[in-house]
Amino acid sequence: MSKRIAFQGELGAYSHEACLASRPDFDPMPCDSFEEVIEAARSGQAELAMLPIENTTYGRVADIHRLLPESGLHILDEAFVRVRISLLGLPGAQISDIDVVRAHLVLLPQSATFLNKHGIRGIAAADSAGAANTLSQTKTVGEGVLASSLAGEIYGLDVLAEDVEDHGHNTTRFVIMGREPNHTRRGDHGMMTTFVFEVRNIPAALYKAMGGFATNGVNMTKLESYMVDGSFSATRFYADIEGHPDDRSVQLALEELGYFTSTLDIIGVYPRDPARD
DSSP, rough: OOEEEEEEEETTTTTHHHHHHHHHEEEEEEEESHHHHHHHHTTTTTSSEEEEEETTTTOOOTTHHHHHHHHOOOEEEEEEEEEEOEEEEEETOOOOOOOEEEEEEHHHTTTTTHHHTTEEEEEEEHHHHHHHHHHHOOOTTTEEEEEEEEHHHHHHHHEEEEEOOTTTTTTEEEEEEEOOOOOOOOOOOOOEEEEEEEEEESSSSSHHHHHHHTTTTTTTTEEEEEEEETTTEEEEEEEEESSSSSSSHHHHHHHHHHTTEEEEEEEEEEEOOOOOO
């Protein structure tokens, strides 16, 4: 029986692309929500979970930072997927035939220049791959979809135009999570460590907590805060650093961090993806 990797969305979603690129020997398992993705991996229905963390255009993915620490899973790898938007239509259709397109809300403004040039109206859909699936069934004349070319292949739609996005840098970072951590690896391009922490309720706690990374030469590539349980007084921080917890510099930085935190949990130690460069 083949191993499975769970992702949120329908077949043809960009998360599906990430699965194929990063784990081509795994069977992709579509799920309706991030919670279902996590539960599939946690319960053993799938071996791995593919979850989007952030996008270069829209920032962090809502709710992910809240879900990861409570998931019981561990980050094993990271993956970067360039979001290439294609205009899909019914077989035989031309761009001039398309009056309206459906796509996930975030894709429409990213393709505004193309849509305006061709006089095409955009309508928000819950899921771009799902919109492609729907069009393949309804066969609505004059309608198109903005989605991945993969979605076109899966649902039998023609690719009428490729790379219709306004900017060529749109990239989503994903993390691949599993039930068991693996801290034994050493990546060819370095290592990353991801952790969450809450600072103690003392003056300048965050400032003092961050000092250890600077003095020990540890590069922190990400630091974000978010509320815990809707409280204005409890703030949790999510951080990515370059390095491995066994590195002496990282050890010293985390030790110093520990003096100023009430909780500190490492949720991933994994190879640094060369796409970061």
